[in-house]
Amino acid sequence: MFEREDDVVERVIQQLRRPVTIDPGLDARVMREVADAPRAKPRVWPLWSLLATAAVLGTLLITHPWTRDDQSGPAAFQFVFVAPQAASVSLVGDFNDWDPKRSPMQTAQGVWATVVNLAPGRYRYAFLVNGVEWRADPGAPSAKDDEFGTPSSVVTVGGSGS
Protein backbone atom coordinates (compact mmCIF):
# COMPACT_ATOMS: atom_id res chain seq x y z
CA MET A 1 0.00 0.00 0.00
CA PHE A 2 1.39 3.38 -1.00
CA GLU A 3 1.38 6.69 0.76
CA ARG A 4 -0.44 9.52 -0.95
CA GLU A 5 1.71 11.29 -3.52
CA ASP A 6 1.88 14.46 -1.47
CA ASP A 7 2.95 12.56 1.64
CA VAL A 8 5.79 10.77 -0.13
CA VAL A 9 7.07 13.92 -1.76
CA GLU A 10 6.78 15.75 1.55
CA ARG A 11 8.99 13.09 3.16
CA VAL A 12 11.52 13.56 0.36
CA ILE A 13 11.50 17.31 0.91
CA GLN A 14 12.02 16.91 4.64
CA GLN A 15 14.94 14.57 3.95
CA LEU A 16 16.53 16.99 1.51
CA ARG A 17 16.14 19.92 3.88
CA ARG A 18 18.39 18.27 6.43
CA PRO A 19 21.74 19.98 6.86
CA VAL A 20 24.54 18.66 4.68
CA THR A 21 28.01 18.39 6.11
CA ILE A 22 30.40 20.68 4.28
CA ASP A 23 34.16 20.34 4.79
CA PRO A 24 35.10 22.81 7.56
CA GLY A 25 38.27 23.59 5.60
CA LEU A 26 36.28 25.08 2.73
CA ASP A 27 36.15 28.55 4.29
CA ALA A 28 39.92 28.64 4.68
CA ARG A 29 40.45 27.48 1.09
CA VAL A 30 38.13 30.19 -0.20
CA MET A 31 39.89 32.86 1.84
CA ARG A 32 43.31 31.69 0.67
CA GLU A 33 42.21 32.02 -2.95
CA VAL A 34 40.59 35.35 -2.26
CA ALA A 35 43.73 36.68 -0.63
CA ASP A 36 45.80 35.53 -3.61
CA ALA A 37 43.46 36.85 -6.28
CA PRO A 38 42.52 40.53 -6.27
CA ARG A 39 39.03 41.39 -7.36
CA ALA A 40 38.07 41.79 -11.02
CA LYS A 41 41.56 41.63 -12.41
CA PRO A 42 41.52 41.76 -16.20
CA ARG A 43 42.27 38.48 -17.89
CA VAL A 44 44.82 38.77 -20.67
CA TRP A 45 45.43 36.41 -23.53
CA PRO A 46 48.40 36.68 -25.90
CA LEU A 47 46.31 37.36 -28.99
CA TRP A 48 47.17 39.60 -31.92
CA SER A 49 44.71 41.53 -33.99
CA LEU A 50 42.47 44.54 -33.96
CA LEU A 51 38.84 44.80 -33.08
CA ALA A 52 36.17 47.42 -33.48
CA THR A 53 33.26 47.98 -31.17
CA ALA A 54 29.96 49.46 -32.13
CA ALA A 55 26.85 50.16 -30.16
CA VAL A 56 23.24 50.31 -31.18
CA LEU A 57 20.28 51.41 -29.13
CA GLY A 58 16.92 52.76 -30.22
CA THR A 59 16.71 53.86 -33.81
CA LEU A 60 20.26 55.05 -34.33
CA LEU A 61 23.20 53.00 -35.47
CA ILE A 62 26.75 54.16 -34.97
CA THR A 63 29.78 52.13 -35.83
CA HIS A 64 32.99 53.33 -34.35
CA PRO A 65 35.99 51.38 -35.55
CA TRP A 66 39.32 51.91 -33.92
CA THR A 67 42.85 51.23 -34.89
CA ARG A 68 46.12 51.26 -33.08
CA ASP A 69 49.71 51.60 -34.09
CA ASP A 70 51.47 49.88 -31.21
CA GLN A 71 50.23 46.34 -30.56
CA SER A 72 52.51 45.57 -27.66
CA GLY A 73 51.32 48.01 -25.00
CA PRO A 74 48.13 49.68 -23.87
CA ALA A 75 46.33 51.85 -26.40
CA ALA A 76 43.34 54.16 -26.25
CA PHE A 77 39.98 52.81 -27.37
CA GLN A 78 36.76 54.71 -27.68
CA PHE A 79 33.50 53.03 -26.71
CA VAL A 80 30.30 54.51 -28.11
CA PHE A 81 26.74 53.87 -27.06
CA VAL A 82 23.57 55.49 -28.36
CA ALA A 83 20.91 56.17 -25.75
CA PRO A 84 19.01 59.39 -26.43
CA GLN A 85 16.73 58.98 -23.40
CA ALA A 86 19.41 58.09 -20.85
CA ALA A 87 20.32 60.42 -18.00
CA SER A 88 23.67 58.70 -17.49
CA VAL A 89 25.68 55.89 -19.04
CA SER A 90 28.82 54.26 -17.66
CA LEU A 91 31.18 51.81 -19.28
CA VAL A 92 31.88 48.87 -16.97
CA GLY A 93 34.11 45.90 -17.62
CA ASP A 94 36.98 43.68 -16.61
CA PHE A 95 39.32 46.60 -17.26
CA ASN A 96 37.80 48.88 -14.61
CA ASP A 97 36.66 46.37 -11.98
CA TRP A 98 33.08 46.82 -13.22
CA ASP A 99 33.01 50.08 -11.31
CA PRO A 100 30.60 52.57 -12.95
CA LYS A 101 32.33 55.49 -11.29
CA ARG A 102 35.60 54.85 -13.13
CA SER A 103 34.39 55.22 -16.72
CA PRO A 104 31.40 57.57 -16.89
CA MET A 105 30.49 58.32 -20.50
CA GLN A 106 30.00 61.81 -21.89
CA THR A 107 27.04 62.59 -24.13
CA ALA A 108 26.50 64.69 -27.20
CA GLN A 109 22.86 64.56 -28.32
CA GLY A 110 22.30 61.10 -26.93
CA VAL A 111 25.54 59.61 -28.24
CA TRP A 112 27.58 58.53 -25.24
CA ALA A 113 31.31 57.95 -25.48
CA THR A 114 34.36 57.37 -23.36
CA VAL A 115 37.96 56.41 -23.95
CA VAL A 116 39.84 53.75 -22.00
CA ASN A 117 43.35 52.38 -22.30
CA LEU A 118 43.46 48.67 -22.99
CA ALA A 119 46.44 46.35 -23.09
CA PRO A 120 46.26 43.33 -25.42
CA GLY A 121 43.80 40.82 -24.01
CA ARG A 122 40.18 39.77 -23.88
CA TYR A 123 37.76 41.84 -21.85
CA ARG A 124 34.09 41.51 -20.96
CA TYR A 125 32.16 44.76 -20.71
CA ALA A 126 28.71 46.31 -20.69
CA PHE A 127 26.98 49.67 -20.45
CA LEU A 128 25.18 50.70 -17.29
CA VAL A 129 22.31 53.03 -18.17
CA ASN A 130 20.89 55.37 -15.49
CA GLY A 131 22.83 53.44 -12.87
CA VAL A 132 20.48 50.46 -12.98
CA GLU A 133 19.90 49.18 -16.49
CA TRP A 134 22.51 46.75 -17.74
CA ARG A 135 23.02 46.65 -21.53
CA ALA A 136 25.30 44.52 -23.63
CA ASP A 137 26.84 46.09 -26.69
CA PRO A 138 24.57 45.05 -29.57
CA GLY A 139 27.41 45.70 -31.99
CA ALA A 140 29.82 43.27 -30.35
CA PRO A 141 29.88 39.54 -29.58
CA SER A 142 28.05 38.40 -26.44
CA ALA A 143 30.08 37.09 -23.53
CA LYS A 144 28.94 33.48 -23.43
CA ASP A 145 30.97 32.81 -20.32
CA ASP A 146 29.21 35.42 -18.21
CA GLU A 147 27.79 33.71 -15.14
CA PHE A 148 26.53 36.77 -13.33
CA GLY A 149 23.10 36.93 -14.84
CA THR A 150 23.54 40.18 -16.71
CA PRO A 151 24.25 40.63 -20.41
CA SER A 152 27.74 41.62 -21.39
CA SER A 153 29.93 41.76 -24.48
CA VAL A 154 33.47 40.79 -25.35
CA VAL A 155 36.26 42.79 -26.88
CA THR A 156 39.57 41.22 -27.78
CA VAL A 157 42.47 43.62 -28.13
CA GLY A 158 45.43 42.43 -30.11
CA GLY A 159 43.74 39.14 -31.01
CA SER A 160 42.30 37.62 -34.12
CA GLY A 161 38.87 36.83 -32.80
CA SER A 162 36.47 37.43 -30.00
Place this chain on the structure above:
Amino acid sequence: MGIDKVEPSDAELVRRVRTGDIGAYGALVSRYRDRLGRYAVHMIGDHEDAEEALQDSFVRAYRSLARCYDPARFGAWLYGILVNRCRTTGARAARRRRMFVHDADALNGATHADQADRVEWTDTVDRALARLAPEYREAFLLKHVEDLEYEQIAELTGAGISALKMRVKRAREQLQKYLREAEHV
Protein backbone atom coordinates in the same frame (compact mmCIF):
# COMPACT_ATOMS: atom_id res chain seq x y z
CA MET B 1 16.92 41.16 28.51
CA GLY B 2 20.62 41.11 27.92
CA ILE B 3 22.98 41.92 25.15
CA ASP B 4 22.10 40.59 21.74
CA LYS B 5 24.80 40.13 19.19
CA VAL B 6 23.76 42.05 16.11
CA GLU B 7 25.06 40.47 12.94
CA PRO B 8 26.10 42.93 10.24
CA SER B 9 23.84 42.89 7.18
CA ASP B 10 24.98 41.54 3.82
CA ALA B 11 25.05 45.09 2.50
CA GLU B 12 27.33 46.19 5.32
CA LEU B 13 29.69 43.24 4.81
CA VAL B 14 29.84 43.83 1.06
CA ARG B 15 30.62 47.49 1.72
CA ARG B 16 33.48 46.47 4.03
CA VAL B 17 34.89 44.03 1.49
CA ARG B 18 34.84 46.73 -1.16
CA THR B 19 36.86 48.99 1.08
CA GLY B 20 39.51 46.31 1.50
CA ASP B 21 38.33 44.33 4.53
CA ILE B 22 38.86 40.80 3.24
CA GLY B 23 37.84 39.39 6.60
CA ALA B 24 34.31 40.63 6.01
CA TYR B 25 34.15 38.27 3.05
CA GLY B 26 34.90 35.43 5.45
CA ALA B 27 31.73 36.37 7.33
CA LEU B 28 29.73 36.16 4.09
CA VAL B 29 31.26 32.77 3.26
CA SER B 30 30.41 31.51 6.72
CA ARG B 31 26.87 32.86 6.42
CA TYR B 32 26.06 31.15 3.12
CA ARG B 33 28.24 28.04 3.01
CA ASP B 34 25.81 25.57 4.55
CA ARG B 35 22.69 26.58 2.65
CA LEU B 36 24.44 26.89 -0.68
CA GLY B 37 26.42 23.74 0.04
CA ARG B 38 23.22 21.79 0.54
CA TYR B 39 21.90 22.95 -2.82
CA ALA B 40 25.17 22.09 -4.58
CA VAL B 41 25.36 18.62 -3.04
CA HIS B 42 21.79 17.74 -4.01
CA MET B 43 22.08 19.30 -7.44
CA ILE B 44 25.42 17.79 -8.42
CA GLY B 45 25.16 14.59 -6.43
CA ASP B 46 28.86 14.15 -5.84
CA HIS B 47 30.05 15.67 -2.58
CA GLU B 48 33.55 16.59 -3.75
CA ASP B 49 32.33 18.12 -6.99
CA ALA B 50 29.72 20.06 -5.04
CA GLU B 51 32.30 21.50 -2.65
CA GLU B 52 34.50 22.44 -5.57
CA ALA B 53 31.56 24.22 -7.22
CA LEU B 54 30.76 25.98 -3.96
CA GLN B 55 34.35 27.11 -3.43
CA ASP B 56 34.63 28.28 -7.00
CA SER B 57 31.36 30.23 -6.72
CA PHE B 58 32.56 32.05 -3.62
CA VAL B 59 35.83 32.99 -5.32
CA ARG B 60 34.09 34.11 -8.51
CA ALA B 61 31.68 36.21 -6.49
CA TYR B 62 34.55 37.89 -4.67
CA ARG B 63 36.39 38.67 -7.87
CA SER B 64 33.26 40.17 -9.38
CA LEU B 65 31.85 41.86 -6.33
CA ALA B 66 31.73 45.17 -8.17
CA ARG B 67 28.98 43.63 -10.28
CA CYS B 68 26.73 43.04 -7.30
CA TYR B 69 24.71 46.19 -7.75
CA ASP B 70 22.32 45.52 -4.89
CA PRO B 71 24.50 44.42 -1.96
CA ALA B 72 21.42 43.86 0.20
CA ARG B 73 20.61 41.02 -2.21
CA PHE B 74 24.10 39.55 -2.15
CA GLY B 75 22.67 36.15 -1.22
CA ALA B 76 20.39 36.01 -4.26
CA TRP B 77 23.23 37.16 -6.49
CA LEU B 78 25.52 34.49 -5.07
CA TYR B 79 22.81 31.86 -5.56
CA GLY B 80 22.69 32.80 -9.23
CA ILE B 81 26.42 32.22 -9.60
CA LEU B 82 26.17 28.84 -7.89
CA VAL B 83 23.15 27.74 -9.96
CA ASN B 84 25.12 28.44 -13.12
CA ARG B 85 28.21 26.75 -11.77
CA CYS B 86 26.21 23.64 -10.87
CA ARG B 87 24.82 23.53 -14.39
CA THR B 88 28.33 23.59 -15.80
CA THR B 89 29.51 20.87 -13.46
CA GLY B 90 26.43 18.79 -14.14
CA ALA B 91 26.96 19.01 -17.87
CA ARG B 92 30.66 18.24 -17.61
CA ALA B 93 30.63 15.38 -15.18
CA ALA B 94 28.52 12.41 -16.11
CA ARG B 95 26.98 12.44 -12.67
CA ARG B 96 29.57 10.45 -10.77
CA ARG B 97 27.07 10.10 -8.05
CA ARG B 98 28.13 8.64 -4.75
CA MET B 99 25.94 7.58 -1.93
CA PHE B 100 26.61 9.31 1.34
CA VAL B 101 24.91 9.94 4.61
CA HIS B 102 23.56 13.47 4.66
CA ASP B 103 23.27 13.97 8.32
CA ALA B 104 25.79 11.87 10.17
CA ASP B 105 25.20 13.65 13.44
CA ALA B 106 21.50 12.99 13.34
CA LEU B 107 22.20 9.27 13.15
CA ASN B 108 24.18 9.25 16.36
CA GLY B 109 22.12 7.74 19.13
CA ALA B 110 19.69 6.00 16.84
CA THR B 111 19.29 2.26 17.15
CA HIS B 112 20.96 0.12 14.52
CA ALA B 113 17.59 -0.68 12.98
CA ASP B 114 16.61 2.98 12.84
CA GLN B 115 20.00 3.82 11.45
CA ALA B 116 19.76 1.22 8.73
CA ASP B 117 16.28 2.41 7.76
CA ARG B 118 17.39 5.99 7.58
CA VAL B 119 20.48 5.26 5.53
CA GLU B 120 18.37 3.20 3.15
CA TRP B 121 15.79 5.98 2.87
CA THR B 122 18.54 8.54 2.28
CA ASP B 123 20.02 6.43 -0.49
CA THR B 124 16.60 5.89 -2.02
CA VAL B 125 15.95 9.63 -2.10
CA ASP B 126 19.41 10.29 -3.56
CA ARG B 127 18.87 7.77 -6.32
CA ALA B 128 15.43 9.11 -7.17
CA LEU B 129 16.75 12.67 -7.24
CA ALA B 130 19.65 11.64 -9.47
CA ARG B 131 17.24 10.17 -12.02
CA LEU B 132 15.47 13.49 -12.53
CA ALA B 133 16.41 15.58 -15.54
CA PRO B 134 18.75 18.38 -14.36
CA GLU B 135 16.21 21.12 -15.10
CA TYR B 136 13.53 19.26 -13.10
CA ARG B 137 15.93 18.64 -10.22
CA GLU B 138 17.03 22.27 -10.23
CA ALA B 139 13.46 23.63 -10.15
CA PHE B 140 12.34 21.13 -7.50
CA LEU B 141 15.28 21.87 -5.18
CA LEU B 142 14.99 25.64 -5.50
CA LYS B 143 11.23 25.58 -4.93
CA HIS B 144 10.76 22.96 -2.26
CA VAL B 145 14.10 22.58 -0.52
CA GLU B 146 15.50 26.10 -0.73
CA ASP B 147 11.98 27.50 -0.40
CA LEU B 148 12.31 30.20 -3.05
CA GLU B 149 9.38 31.90 -4.77
CA TYR B 150 8.82 31.19 -8.45
CA GLU B 151 9.69 34.80 -9.26
CA GLN B 152 13.08 34.37 -7.57
CA ILE B 153 13.71 31.05 -9.31
CA ALA B 154 12.85 32.63 -12.66
CA GLU B 155 15.38 35.35 -11.96
CA LEU B 156 18.07 32.82 -11.05
CA THR B 157 17.49 30.35 -13.85
CA GLY B 158 16.24 32.52 -16.70
CA ALA B 159 13.25 30.20 -17.17
CA GLY B 160 9.64 31.40 -17.30
CA ILE B 161 7.36 30.91 -14.34
CA SER B 162 4.91 28.63 -16.14
CA ALA B 163 7.81 26.46 -17.36
CA LEU B 164 9.17 26.29 -13.82
CA LYS B 165 5.78 25.25 -12.42
CA MET B 166 5.61 22.50 -15.00
CA ARG B 167 9.13 21.33 -14.13
CA VAL B 168 8.30 21.17 -10.43
CA LYS B 169 5.09 19.26 -11.16
CA ARG B 170 6.92 16.77 -13.36
CA ALA B 171 9.65 16.40 -10.75
CA ARG B 172 7.10 15.56 -8.08
CA GLU B 173 5.39 13.01 -10.34
CA GLN B 174 8.66 11.38 -11.30
CA LEU B 175 9.96 11.24 -7.74
CA GLN B 176 6.77 9.48 -6.71
CA LYS B 177 7.20 7.00 -9.57
CA TYR B 178 10.86 6.31 -8.79
CA LEU B 179 10.16 5.82 -5.10
CA ARG B 180 7.39 3.35 -5.92
CA GLU B 181 9.79 1.43 -8.13
CA ALA B 182 12.32 1.38 -5.30
CA GLU B 183 9.73 -0.15 -2.98
CA HIS B 184 9.34 -3.04 -5.41
CA VAL B 185 13.05 -3.77 -5.69
